[in-house]
Amino acid sequence: xxxxxxxxxxxxxxxxxxxxxxxxxxxxxxxxxxxxxxxxxxxxxxxxxxxxxxxxxxxxxxxxxxxxxxxxxxxxxxxxxxxxxxxxxxxxxxxxxxxxxxxxxxxxxxxxxxxxxxxxxxxxxxxxxxxxxxxxxxxxxxxxxxxxxxxxxxxxxxxxxxxxxxxxxxxxxxxxxxxxxxxxxxxxxxxxxxxxxxxxxxxxxxxxxxxxxxxxxxxxxxxxxxxxxxxxxxxxxxxxxxxxxxxxxxxxxxxxxxxxxxxxxxxxxxxxxxxxxxxxxxxxxxxxxxxxxxxxxxxxxxxxxxxxxxxxxxxxxxxxxxxxxxxxxxxxxxxxxxxxxxxxxxxxxxxxxxxxxxxxxxxxxxxxxxxxxxxxxxxxxxxxxxxxxxxxxxxxxxxxxxxxxxxxxxxxxxxxxxxxxxxxxxxxxxxxxxxxxxxxxxxxxxxxxxxxxxxxxxxxxxxxxxxxxxxxxxxxxxxxxxxxxxxxxxxxxxxxxxxxxxxxxxxxxxxxxxxxxxxxxxxxxxxxxxxxxxxxxxxxxxxxxxxxxxxxxxxxxxxxxxxxxxxxxxxxxxxxxxxxxxxxxxxxxxxxxxxxxxxxxxxxxxxxxxxxxxxxxxxxxxx
Numbered sequence: 001x002x003x004x005x006x007x008x009x010x011x012x013x014x015x016x017x018x019x020x021x022x023x024x025x026x027x028x029x030x031x032x033x034x035x036x037x038x039x040x041x042x043x044x045x046x047x048x049x050x051x052x053x054x055x056x057x058x059x060x061x062x063x064x065x066x067x068x069x070x071x072x073x074x075x076x077x078x079x080x081x082x083x084x085x086x087x088x089x090x091x092x093x094x095x096x097x098x099x100x101x102x103x104x105x106x107x108x109x110x111x112x113x114x115x116x117x118x119x120x121x122x123x124x125x126x127x128x129x130x131x132x133x134x135x136x137x138x139x140x141x142x143x144x145x146x147x148x149x150x151x152x153x154x155x156x157x158x159x160x161x162x163x164x165x166x167x168x169x170x171x172x173x174x175x176x177x178x179x180x181x182x183x184x185x186x187x188x189x190x191x192x193x194x195x196x197x198x199x200x201x202x203x204x205x206x207x208x209x210x211x212x213x214x215x216x217x218x219x220x221x222x223x224x225x226x227x228x229x230x231x232x233x234x235x236x237x238x239x240x241x242x243x244x245x246x247x248x249x250x251x252x253x254x255x256x257x258x259x260x261x262x263x264x265x266x267x268x269x270x271x272x273x274x275x276x277x278x279x280x281x282x283x284x285x286x287x288x289x290x291x292x293x294x295x296x297x298x299x300x301x302x303x304x305x306x307x308x309x310x311x312x313x314x315x316x317x318x319x320x321x322x323x324x325x326x327x328x329x330x331x332x333x334x335x336x337x338x339x340x341x342x343x344x345x346x347x348x349x350x351x352x353x354x355x356x357x358x359x360x361x362x363x364x365x366x367x368x369x370x371x372x373x374x375x376x377x378x379x380x381x382x383x384x385x386x387x388x389x390x391x392x393x394x395x396x397x398x399x400x401x402x403x404x405x406x407x408x409x410x411x412x413x414x415x416x417x418x419x420x421x422x423x424x425x426x427x428x429x430x431x432x433x434x435x436x437x438x439x440x441x442x443x444x445x446x447x448x449x450x451x452x453x454x455x456x457x458x459x460x461x462x463x464x465x466x467x468x469x470x471x472x473x474x475x476x477x478x479x480x481x482x483x484x485x486x487x488x489x490x491x492x493x494x495x496x497x498x499x500x501x502x503x504x505x506x507x508x509x510x511x512x513x514x515x516x517x518x519x520x521x522x523x524x525x526x527x528x529x530x531x532x533x534x535x536x537x538x539x540x541x542x543x544x545x546x547x548x549x550x551x552x553x554x555x556x557x558x559x560x561x562x563x564x565x566x567x568x569x570x571x572x573x574x575x576x577x578x579x580x581x582x583x584x585x586x587x588x589x590x591x592x593x594x595x596x597x598x599x600x601x602x603x604x605x606x607x608x609x610x611x612x613x614x615x616x617x618x619x620x621x622x623x
Contacts, residue, residue, distance in 0.1 A: 056110060067124045095132055099137075106161040118295045138285055164211035184215065188220075195232065216232075297371035333571075336567055337567040491562060508530065
């Protein structure tokens with residue numbers, strides 16, 4: 001089934017229609033990009049209730065015991081599948097229902113402890129955390145809890161809490177981050193009792209073993225319905241074929257499928273929400289669902305630090321421990337700072353999710369983007385620290401009598417996080433859209449080509465009034481006062497830096513809009529740097545706030561928390577300075593021109609001495 005062709009404008013309209021346009025709750029991330037460093041929105045951190053802590057710690061202890069005694073990570077890697085008895089064991093301890101409320105048979109864990117559980121499982125083997133997060137973060141439980149009817153919740157939540165594995169099916173062979181081209185259909189039956197679904201879905205994590213899936217399919221527009229992309233609960237059954245189980249560079253134990261639907265009847269009661277609301281349901285689900293990935297990334301970075309410490313002390317090179325050589329010490333320091341920064345961002349974002357007082361769509365997206373990017377760099381540096389043993393498999397290390405440290409597996413498993421649940425490039429655009437939301441609301445008509453000149457003039461007057469008040473506010477702030485944030489002690493200087501550069505970031509965004517106007521959306525490298533600066537500043541704020549929280553909880557190690565936060569913030573500040581410079585001094589235009597020449601075939605002669613082991617033919621097929 002071929003995907004339909006749509007224009008760039010149509011694709012953008014579909015994505016914009018699904019976007020949650022209103023801001024009903026405050027947001028640290030939104031204010032950050034507007035030049036307002038609202039530290040009060042994340043500090044002091046909300047406390048975890050005693051019940052949440054007790055329930056969470058009890059489950060973590062049970063999960064740890066299960067992993068250590070019942071699960072062989074080397075076997076999962078060797079067989080490229082999670083054994084049936086392990087899956088059954090996860091069901092028995094309630095791992096399928098960690099986030100599901102207790103009234104539906106779940107454990108009712110907080111976001112903080114759900115993330116801790118995913119992190120623990122992910123360290124043992126990444127396929128385990130992927131199974132659990134694909135089931136709960138984006139599978140059936142989360143959309144049902146957010147948008148399902150009471151009848152749907154009563155029927156399905158007890159099942160997915162204990163016995164039924166779920167999956168989320170959106171991607172198609174020729175459709176990734178552009179859902180406007182979705183070709184799977186859900187045609188209403190003539191008697192109005194349900195829908196008949198046809199289509200093919202690609203890369204459905206858990207799809208090969210799912211008992212029930214959420215499928216996104218297009219309901220045709222009619223006289224009585226607006227139609228559009230809709231979300232359906234589809235139990236495994238007749239008409240559903242697992243065409244193949246996909247294999248990947250990493251995550252060797254995941255059950256990822258190509259799934260085909262042929263005349264599958266779905267009752268009307270299995271429609272989640274309304275017709276046409278499917279994409280909005282998916283995006284809203286991801287707002288908090290995305291926190292599962294930074295949880296896994298943060299724990300892997302922390303594990304990498306442990307490996308680097310042990311190896312750095314034990315391995316002798318040129319008469320001294322390898323960790324004392326400057327080249328390795330620099331990498332170890334990066335791992336220490338990164339591990340603390342990622343955990344801080346995760347903890348701050350997760351507590352915000354639990355408290356439900358703030359809108360965290362930007363914070364969760366920043367945590368996903370930042371965690372996956374820094375996590376990948378951390379794994380790459382760890383391989384380098386371990387040298388040849390970093391490239392050798394854990395199975396091979398064990399066979400010759402060494403500790404089976406799975407560093408090469410950690411690298412392979414980490415790589416997908418820069419693609420999962422929104423690639424880095426898509427996350428840049430998604431967050432950038434939110435970052436310029438206020439500007440578009442004020443001045444959007446000026447840069448929109450379809451708006452009449454008279455309306456543009458009215459908008460220009462309104463925008464002029466807004467910016468006349470807004471821009472002067474970006475000139476000075478708490479970051480310029482040497483006594484600001486004194487309650488944070490030695491870490492106060494980092495908050496002053498973040499506040500100053502928060503305002504500089506907002507000014508830079510405005511200058512970019514002024515310079516390129518409607519063409520700004522094409523300046524993806526510029527927008528990516530804007531977002532990356534915001535991520536670094538959010539990371540600095542989180543690190544300082546988290547350090548203070550930890551100091552109060554664990555006074556014995558108070559100084560060490562400050563040291564780790566200081567280390568991370570110093571590293572982040574250097575990255576911010578570099579990104580701010582590169583906003584305006586770069587090779588983006590020349591590189592784009594060169595890339596277009598490559599695509600046009602100008603340099604194919606340079607490839608003439610190659611032999612292609614993949615053979616000739618199109619890159620896409622089998623749709």
